[in-house]
Amino acid sequence: MGLIRTLLALSVVFTHAGGIDLVGGRNAVQIFYMISGFLISYVITERKSYNSVGEFYISRYTRLWPQYILIAIISLVVFYFIRPLEADLFFRAFGSLNVVPAYFLAFSNASLVGQDWLMFAEITRGGFAFSSDFHKAAFPAYFGLLTPQSWTLGVELTFYAIAPFVLPRRWLILVLLGLSLSIRIVLVQAGVGMTDPWTYRFFPAELFFFLIGSLVQQLGSKRYQAMFSPIYDIGVTAVLTGLVVSYALIPSHELLKSAALMGCFAIALPALFRFQHGRKWDIVIGNLSYPIYINHILIITIMHAAGMRPGGILFAVIAAVLSIIIALAMNSFVGGPVDNWRKHLRRRSAPVVALSL
Template sequence: MGFLRVFLAIVVIINHTSPLFGLVFTDAYIAVKIFFIISGFYMALILNEKYTGPGSIRLFFTNRFLRLYPTYWMVVALSVGASLAFHHFLDYTLVLGPWLTHAHRLASSSIMAFVAANTAIFGQDFLFFTSLSPQTGQLVLDANSMAAVQPAWFYLAAPQAWTLSVELTFYLIAPFVIRRGLRPLVLLIAASLAVRLAIWIAELPLDPWCQRFTPAELCFFLLGGVCYHLYLRIKTMRPRLAILRAVTFSYLAFLFMYQFLPGEASIPKDYATYILTVLALPFVFYHTKSIKWDRMIGELSYPLYISHWLVIVVMRYYFSPQWLPAASVVGTLVFSVLITAFFNSPIERYRQKRVLRAA
């Protein structure tokens, strides 16, 4: 599923700039939710087949830490360093604009909250439900924070990392839920969907409440667990290569052509996409799991996602809006290849050695 994950990351990049020669493929939020389903599938896979036996939960948590945090911290450090350099030499602030403009007005509690969220990742999703009081500079709860004059998330060095905060919450519960069979998964999915329904009935803003609220987002990770159970059944059936190819290419074609399909973005169309994803992913994984080049491409997906905002704000200085999407996609791809080759690969080898040593 490496190609699929890279494609979804590129969709997010395009949605954060502008259409790439008229193409947006899917909405960024749909791409993120498919990412969540894929993540839930992989967590179910490795927790049931890789992280087993005594000490497996501790190994799972520490290896997840090594997978996410070093790359994230490096990107944040580069974002801060590049922003300071651009500010000093070019009078252009990149991601530090709110800090350089309003830091003197912030309450000390707000500064500590921003530093903690930027460092620990946890809590970044919460900042999308707060804004800054103009009078005191303190964080206040804001049901419609996306329309606030000073949203709190402006102070995130890599604002797209709010998804990691949601994902980390899922990691905390995954070892205790994902191994218990389908029934607990279905019950928790129903509870999460009930939260989404309550938000809709209460007429709360779609963004952030139905896009970033962790209890409402957990259903997508848990759907990935359902994917895993479907995969186990498919694996015993050993479907023919022609069927695997037909499902894989049909699903990819659906995502490529999503923007041209009948109907505007709507709840039925979105949820039809998620259901189709749950049904297709087991076939896609079964088809691609032994393809080496696909796995290698998949290693780029996380660097692509976590670094793309830094690349976009840099490219915005040098390129016109017309060329910004293409420059951002190419620049992020090049940057991600370098990160993977010289930074992530040694960490990944160490992670795998830890698993082998434990086995």
């Protein structure tokens, strides 16, 4: 699962850098949602890693926030001293807001909370107003984010908030799965369901992917392990890796390709999960996925400010290589120590005790 996750992160990098196509940003993000649902279901319902909801929240938040805030602070320094185009938009966003909305925007930048909501807002008359399409907004609110791609972390945090109460109750998973799918169908019928930002930024519709991953873990993981030997994991992982790399070359309608891609990943999650066990190299590669994702916009911004022309293969490769190098450093100095602390938190929790709800 680690290699796949990092390839998905690089797919987002290439989407923003241009020049190279893998599965695209939207597909990569929604596959990440499924993987997240699978893994969170595992730690809550099977491994039962935490004694309390509070410990779960602390562990998940500290998985995301330390590396995020590091990049956010560096981005603020870059904006202040190097002054790329993004800096003018960022400071203009704060300058256009009244005190209370400006405090909310600052709080969102500092905490990650609500960044996904800002994708549905524009700045006008000193405050925020709803915008159904930020592409058409006069001044989108996300211009005020230091790391605009971290809106996905706001979606993740919302899922984490409800996961301890939903995932142990399979009937509730099914109910919410149906509701989420119904919301997506209504959005499509309303004419916005296939357009950004409604395609993959609206949590009630995206909850479907988290819950599909959770349901696969609960219903399919043990069955897969009983039916197939570990040798199948290698084949499944190889096929999915090839699919991610060659996706853009498949001659088919994008909607059909995307649906098939999601279906393949949903079915393959138990194999991908078991594949990483006992393969330290896969875990090490997978640990690069989050820091790559969180640092790559900063890398691309600095490359733009340095006068490099975006859109070509060379630009994309340089952005990817620099993102990987920075990710290695982030894991060494931030991610590693934080993960050690999180492991200590899990060890203090009795592994056979369910979450206290």
